[in-house]
Amino acid sequence: xxxxxxxxxxxxxxxxxxxxxxxxxxxxxxxxxxxxxxxxxxxxxxxxxxxxxxxxxxxxxxxxxxxxxxxxxxxxxxxxxxxxxxxxxxxxxxxxxxxxxxxxxxxxxxxxxxxxxxxxxxxxxxxxxxxxxxxxxxxxxxxxxxxxxxxxxxxxxxxxxxxxxxxxxxxxxxxxxxxxxxxxxxxxxxxxxxxxxxxxxxxxxxxxxxxxxxxxxxxxxxxxxxxxxxxxxxxxxxxxxxxxxxxxxxxxxxxxx
Amino acid sequence: xxxxxxxxxxxxxxxxxxxxxxxxxxxxxxxxxxxxxxxxxxxxxxxxxxxxxxxxxxxxxxxxxxxxxxxxxxxxxxxxxxxxxxxxxxxxxxxxxxxxxxxxxxxxxxxxxxxxxxxxxxxxxxxxxxxxxxxxxxxxxxxxxxxxxxxxxxxxxxxxxxxxxxxxxxxxxxxxxxxxxxxxxxxxxxxxxxxxxxxxxxxxxxxxxxxxxxxxxxxxxxxxxxxxxxxxxxxxxxxxxxxxxxxxxxxxxxxxxxxxxxxxxxxxxxxxxxxxxxxxxxxxxxxxxxxxxxxxxxxxxxxxxxxxxxxxxxxxxxxxxxxxxxxxxxxxxxxxxxxxxxxxxxxxxxxxxxxxxxxxxxxxxxxxxxxxxxxxxxxxxxxxxxxxxxxx
Numbered sequence: 001x002x003x004x005x006x007x008x009x010x011x012x013x014x015x016x017x018x019x020x021x022x023x024x025x026x027x028x029x030x031x032x033x034x035x036x037x038x039x040x041x042x043x044x045x046x047x048x049x050x051x052x053x054x055x056x057x058x059x060x061x062x063x064x065x066x067x068x069x070x071x072x073x074x075x076x077x078x079x080x081x082x083x084x085x086x087x088x089x090x091x092x093x094x095x096x097x098x099x100x101x102x103x104x105x106x107x108x109x110x111x112x113x114x115x116x117x118x119x120x121x122x123x124x125x126x127x128x129x130x131x132x133x134x135x136x137x138x139x140x141x142x143x144x145x146x147x148x149x150x151x152x153x154x155x156x157x158x159x160x161x162x163x164x165x166x167x168x169x170x171x172x173x174x175x176x177x178x179x180x181x182x183x184x185x186x187x188x189x190x191x192x193x194x195x196x197x198x199x200x201x202x203x204x205x206x207x208x209x210x211x212x213x214x215x216x217x218x219x220x221x222x223x224x225x226x227x228x229x230x231x232x233x234x235x236x237x238x239x240x241x242x243x244x245x246x247x248x249x250x251x252x253x254x255x256x257x
Numbered sequence: 258x259x260x261x262x263x264x265x266x267x268x269x270x271x272x273x274x275x276x277x278x279x280x281x282x283x284x285x286x287x288x289x290x291x292x293x294x295x296x297x298x299x300x301x302x303x304x305x306x307x308x309x310x311x312x313x314x315x316x317x318x319x320x321x322x323x324x325x326x327x328x329x330x331x332x333x334x335x336x337x338x339x340x341x342x343x344x345x346x347x348x349x350x351x352x353x354x355x356x357x358x359x360x361x362x363x364x365x366x367x368x369x370x371x372x373x374x375x376x377x378x379x380x381x382x383x384x385x386x387x388x389x390x391x392x393x394x395x396x397x398x399x400x401x402x403x404x405x406x407x408x409x410x411x412x413x414x415x416x417x418x419x420x421x422x423x424x425x426x427x428x429x430x431x432x433x434x435x436x437x438x439x440x441x442x443x444x445x446x447x448x449x450x451x452x453x454x455x456x457x458x459x460x461x462x463x464x465x466x467x468x469x470x471x472x473x474x475x476x477x478x479x480x481x482x483x484x485x486x487x488x489x490x491x492x493x494x495x496x497x498x499x500x501x502x503x504x505x506x507x508x509x510x511x512x513x514x515x516x517x518x519x520x521x522x523x524x525x526x527x528x529x530x531x532x533x534x535x536x537x538x539x540x541x542x543x544x545x546x547x548x549x550x551x552x553x554x555x556x557x558x559x560x561x562x563x564x565x566x567x568x569x570x571x572x573x574x575x576x577x578x579x580x581x582x583x584x585x586x587x588x589x590x591x592x593x594x595x596x597x598x599x600x601x602x603x604x605x606x607x608x609x610x611x612x613x614x615x616x617x618x619x620x621x622x623x624x625x626x627x628x629x630x631x632x633x634x635x636x637x638x639x640x641x642x643x644x645x646x647x648x649x
Contacts, residue, residue, distance in 0.1 A: 036512045065377035074373075105380065137381045141456040146529055172599060173370050174378045175292030176591045177363055179403035182459075182532070188510065189528040192519075206293070210601075217595060219370045226374040 030213055031232035033204050039164075039197035039240045046162040047245035050125040056095040057087070060122050060161075062111060063130030065104045066169050069226055075100060077227045080128070082234025083241075090242060090249040099124070107135050108145055112152030119159035127156050128199070128237065130166035132183040146186035153194045163196040164241065170205035172217050197244055199237050205229065273561040273570055274554055279316040280573030280619075283580055284612055285309035290404050290587035293594070295601050296608045303511075305503035306530055306542040310407060314465060315543065317411065317576070318472025321418060322425065326477055329422055338419035345415040351581045352408040356395050359402050362588050366595075384454075394453035401452065404584060406459040413450075413462040414469045421470055425477050433479070436470035439463055444534060457533070464534040468543070480551075487551050496545035503542050568612075571619040578622060579615050586611040 051057055061067055061080035068078040075081060084098035099122055103111055108131040118127075129152065135145045149165070156163045167187045168180040184202055191198040209216045214229055242249045285300040286309045302308035321341075329337035367382040384391040384400070394400035398409045424432040442448065443464045449457035475483070486492055506527070509515045530536045560566065572579045590607045597603070 036514060038514070040514060040516050065380075066375075070373050070376055104377075133377045134380065137378070137383075138454060139452060139456045141533070143529070143531065143533065144456070169375065169378070171375050171378045172293055173366060173372070173595055174375065174381060176290075176588060177366065177403060178378055178381045185510075186529065192516065192524055192528065216374070217599060219372060221371055221373065223373050226372070229374060 031235050033236055037200055037203050039244050042195050042197040044162040044245040047126050051094055058124045059098045059126045060101055060124040061098055061128045062101045064134050066133055067130045068102050077230055079230045079233035082231045083237050086235045086238035107140055109148040112148050115152055115155045124161050126162045128164045133168045136178050136180045136183045142182040142186050145183055149190045164199055165191050166199045166201050168202050170202050275316050276570040276573035277566055278312055279576050280569035282309040282312040283572050283583055287583035287611055288608055291590045295604045307539045311543040314468045315472040318469035319476040322473030322476035325422055334423055341415055341418050345412055348408055348412050355581055355584050358585055399453040410460040410462055410465055425473055429474055429477055433474045436467050440467040459533055461534050487548055492548055496548045499545045568616040572615055575619045575622045579619055582615055582618055
């Protein structure tokens with residue numbers, strides 16, 4: 001039985017390879033994201049400078065529980081680790097590290113307060129800051145939330161790091177329970193004001209869901225979908241960082257227009 | 258002390274435009290509340306700063322003044338005030354009813370949903386662990402789950418309304434000026450009501466009262482005073498220009514690549530556009546919409562009586578019931594999409610069915626009211642209540 005499954009897989013793999021070879025130039029990319037969901041026109045100049053200067057890129061992923069996955073090895077499959085893998089693959093010759101700083105059940109305000117120490121300890125060139133979900137759950141004032149995020153971004157920029165803001169996940173099951181819209185708006189406004197890019201996880205995951213890429217409604221303890229989603233998030237985030245820092249890279253995903 | 262009634266003739270014939278647009282606003286609020294609904298792209302919030310909430314609150318203020326203003330002139334402050342508070346109580350009960358439905362939905366989601374991807378979102382269910390606090394805070398209107406912010410706002414506005422109406426009838430300009438002053442002070446000093454477990458009311462009543470009082474002011478003669486300004490082509494072109502501007506700005510939110518079109522100084526001046534405190538840009542957007550509507554949809558427009566608009570008019574005439582039904586239907590729609598299938602076809606189907614149920618229910622309420630009126634044989638009911646369908 002097992003043997004047949006293995007054989008089936010081998011055949012399927014060959015078929016996929018052949019098909020993608022046939023449709024050269026347009027490999028089917030499950031993580032594909034339409035152009036209008038990308039970063040926009042903000043540049044990551046500190047990242048460009050660090051890479052140009054000494055071929056290293058130190059990234060810190062600061063975030064809440066949705067920046068990791070549960071379980072003893074969950075973190076290895078979460079998007080920060082996948083981002084590190086993706087950048088390592090696509091930027092040969094550059095030493096890329098992604099340190100993870102998860103702060104479960106912390107609001108943006110509490111995260112912003114931890115930033116000075118984080119800068120001191122890690123000296124990152126880029127901080128990927130995911131926030132908003134716990135604030136939405138708690139019902140923080142959107143205006144206070146905006147001020148906290150803005151304060152955090154300012155601290156990061158003053159400390160010499162570029163910033164990418166990551167907003168909420170798209171979570172269809174809890175949509176009528178947790179209202180995230182106002183917080184997504186706040187993040188967008190801070191990003192606009194301080195000229196930092198937003199990784200629009202909310203819209204991107206929603207796109208994947210609408211396109212039938214992932215079933216995000218499913219109630220399951222299985223980690224399979226969660227791992228694939230995080231892998232895609234990491235890869236997509238990597239591509240957008242490469243674009244925004246204008247780095248020379250190997251093609252890792254489908255070409256986008 | 259007879260009130261100095263210079264209240265310019267509160268016209269006795271019901272303005273169907275109010276019902277029509279309130280009905281449409283109720284539909285839009287429903288469409289917006291169904292999560293991940295493709296039809297929500299048709300709602301006005303995606304094309305400018307303001308949304309259906311503004312329409313709903315303005316028209317509610319207008320009708321409240323229309324109904325209770327007459328009562329206050331005819332029968333005095335006490336009677337009219339008591340009737341307003343009775344209405345407030347009904348709305349409070351409706352809110353608690355919706356809350357119990359909400360709790361049922363949450364409890365269901367909590368017990369049936371598990372997904373390692375959404376551990377952070379599941380924190381939202383924590384409040385089920387201490388219902389003693391949560392339910393009490395909900396009864397105090399401090400704990401307000403998602404999408405259940407409008408009725409508490411309405412409750413506070415109506416509690417304040419007897420005093421506001423009293424002043425409006427005596428001196429409308431002073432009342433409006435006081436309302437503007439409260440709005441300005443709210444912005445200046447950051448007044449709001451605290452929420453549970455943290456934060457403040459999503460719709461700040463001290464700011465949103467401006468729209469409600471402005472609606473009431475219009476009903477008590479303000480609209481007539483504004484008429485010359487509304488007829489002027491300058492107003493029309495200003496309104497059109499502003500709506501186009503708002504549309505352009507909104508586009509840059511959905512397409513970040515267009516963001517370069519937006520000058521930096523403009524963004525700095527304009528953002529954030531605060532819904533909680535009814536940003537001036539939102540208020541102005543509503544005014545522009547209203548100005549164009551009044552200009553192009555005359556009060557005696559025959560189409561208003563056409564059977565095609567009848568469904569929306571009916572819903573607008575029973576706004577409290579239909580609003581609550583809409584919130585419930587949005588919960589139910591979410592439930593159906595979670596349990597069965599949430600694709601585009603389903604979203605369209607569910608939205609259509611939801612609106613059909615709203616219209617059907619409104620039809621039933623009208624019918625019920627007609628036969629009740631006939632049976633009770635008390636033709637001496639205050640005419641205003643009938644006129645406004647008991648709705649304010």
